Amino acid sequence: MAESQEQPVVFSHVLVPKHEVTPESELQELFQKFKITKQNLPWLKSTDPAVIALGAKVGDVVKVLRTSPVTGKETAYYRLVVE
Numbered sequence: 001m002a003e004s005q006e007q008p009v010v011f012s013h014v015l016v017p018k019h020e021v022t023p024e025s026e027l028q029e030l031f032q033k034f035k036i037t038k039q040n041l042p043w044l045k046s047t048d049p050a051v052i053a054l055g056a057k058v059g060d061v062v063k064v065l066r067t068s069p070v071t072g073k074e075t076a077y078y079r080l081v082v083e
Contacts, residue, residue, distance in 0.1 A: 010049045018065040019050045022078065027061055030078065044079035056081050 010016060022030075031037060038061065044051060046058050056062055064077040 010053045016050065017067070019054055020063050020065070021054055021056050022061040022063045026063075038080050041078050041080040043082045046081050046083055051081055058083055 011019070027038075038059070041061065044062055046052075046056075051062065054062065058081055060081045062079050062081060064079060065074050066077065067074045
């Protein structure tokens with residue numbers, strides 16, 4: 001299957017924030033900072049269109065980057081992909 005250069009349709013919608021699979025090194029820092037484990041994170045179903053478009057697998061942690069319309073600051077939210 002050829003890799004397309006344009007982003008998947010689900011991410012081109014104005015209301016869908018940026019999603020990315022979080023690298024393991026960043027996860028370790030996050031878990032140490034907040035003294036949590038993967039199981040403490042909120043869930044994101046593996047059938048979610050954004051998860052499918054990313055190619056994330058069950059057990060991956062997805063970082064959702066939302067920009068506030070008021071302050072313009074970007075905030076990261078982490079979600080664990082589950083079955």
